[in-house]
Amino acid sequence: MKSPYKYIKPWIKEVEPYIPGKTVKGYVKLASNENNYGPSHKVLRVLEEKKSLVNVYPHMQEEVKEKIAEYCNIERENIIIGNGSDELIDLILKTFKGPIIALFPTFSGYKICSQILGERYSDIKLNPDFGFPTEKFIEKSKNSRIIFLCSPNNPTGTVIREDDIRKILDEGKITVIDEAYYEFYGKTVVDLIDEYENLIVLRTFAKAFALAGLRIGYGISNENIISLIHRVKQPFNVNSFAEYAAIAALEDIEYMKKIVGKIKKDRRTLFDKLSEKFRPIPSEANFILVDVSPLSSEEFCDKLYEKKIIVRNFGRFEGFDGEYVRISIGTSEENRKLISVLEDLFF
Numbered sequence: 360m361k362s363p364y365k366y367i368k369p370w371i372k373e374v375e376p377y378i379p380g381k382t383v384k385g386y387v388k389l390a391s392n393e394n395n396y397g398p399s400h401k402v403l404r405v406l407e408e409k410k411s412l413v414n415v416y417p418h419m420q421e422e423v424k425e426k427i428a429e430y431c432n433i434e435r436e437n438i439i440i441g442n443g444s445d446e447l448i449d450l451i452l453k454t455f456k457g458p459i460i461a462l463f464p465t466f467s468g469y470k471i472c473s474q475i476l477g478e479r480y481s482d483i484k485l486n487p488d489f490g491f492p493t494e495k496f497i498e499k500s501k502n503s504r505i506i507f508l509c510s511p512n513n514p515t516g517t518v519i520r521e522d523d524i525r526k527i528l529d530e531g532k533i534t535v536i537d538e539a540y541y542e543f544y545g546k547t548v549v550d551l552i553d554e555y556e557n558l559i560v561l562r563t564f565a566k567a568f569a570l571a572g573l574r575i576g577y578g579i580s581n582e583n584i585i586s587l588i589h590r591v592k593q594p595f596n597v598n599s600f601a602e603y604a605a606i607a608a609l610e611d612i613e614y615m616k617k618i619v620g621k622i623k624k625d626r627r628t629l630f631d632k633l634s635e636k637f638r639p640i641p642s643e644a645n646f647i648l649v650d651v652s653p654l655s656s657e658e659f660c661d662k663l664y665e666k667k668i669i670v671r672n673f674g675r676f677e678g679f680d681g682e683y684v685r686i687s688i689g690t691s692e693e694n695r696k697l698i699s700v701l702e703d704l705f706f
């Protein structure tokens with residue numbers, strides 16, 4: 360038999376696979392920045408009602424866009440819908456030429472997608488306090504063509520100020536601002552799309568709207584960029600359940616705001632508790648990154664796991680001090696349980 364492996368694209372061997380957070384029955388999962396409240400009951404009702412439609416192709420994209428346009432105060436022509444914002448990252452990288460530059464640490468999806476497509480990817484370290492290094496970023500991104508910035512940033516929860524984003528946009532490169540955690544922060548740069556032709560904002564229904572399992576996100580940019588990215592996407596990239604669920608979720612903004620409010624309150628409570636013993640990083644997202652040294656991050660995670668709580672171990676970030684763990688904010692009940700377990704174990 361002849362070996363098929365000689366046909367592999369050489370750069371595929373370099374791809375670092377994405378490792379998702381563990382899900383174990385009976386455990387509290389605080390490892391993937393999901394929304395443990397679940398979606399509005401209006402979403403659940405619509406999923407039940409629409410199940411007889413699985414034999415037809417999805418056909419509600421325009422209605423979804425209409426709702427998103429209303430939510431974001433923009434036009435339908437400024438929107439593209441993706442199979443999670445993950446897919447939009449991929450589509451952007453298929454549409455525009457690299458090299459790509461991003462932050463470190465940040466969401467691993469940018470690097471993985473770039474590697475899969477054989478594009479050059481490099482990153483620039485955040486400041487030691489995880490703040491955005493504006494001047495250094497501008498200086499070091501001179502040779503790149505696509506910039507991925509995430510604000511609030513995963514996994515640090517830190518944000519980039521609008522005036523810094525403007526400075527980056529002024530450089531004229533394709534600039535993606537990933538606002539997956541926008542609702543937990545409340546500030547956006549969507550309004551800048553009329554001013555900057557090179558801006559693409561990414562959002563998702565996976566976090567505040569609690570639809571991670573259905574896979575739906577959206578991109579916002581000027582009409583020309585959106586129509587270019589549309590050429591690259593598969594015609595039925597988003598399934599009908601995701602479409603109906605997104606519409607229903609946007610018809611119950613009140614519910615989303617209520618649970619986001621609880622998550623932000625619990626984020627404060629958890630931050631204060633962690634501060635008594637460890638070094639949490641102030642966060643504008645639905646998670647907190649915490650330096651648990653002098654414990655090792657592994658020991659911290661293992662001890663919580665023994666108590667049936669799963670958090671995400673990041674270990675040491677190269678070039679930074681500390682032993683890092685990321686903890687998603689669950690429901691208020693889960694947060695109380697977490698705090699009581701932390702007190703038993705470490706205080």
Ligand SMILES: Cc1ncc(COP(=O)(O)O)c(C=O)c1O
Binds near residue numbers: 444445539562563
């Ligand atoms: C910053 C960031 N962007 C994008 C994604 C992917 O989101 P989606 O579930 O919409 O693909 C995530 C998921 O955790 C994320 O943290």
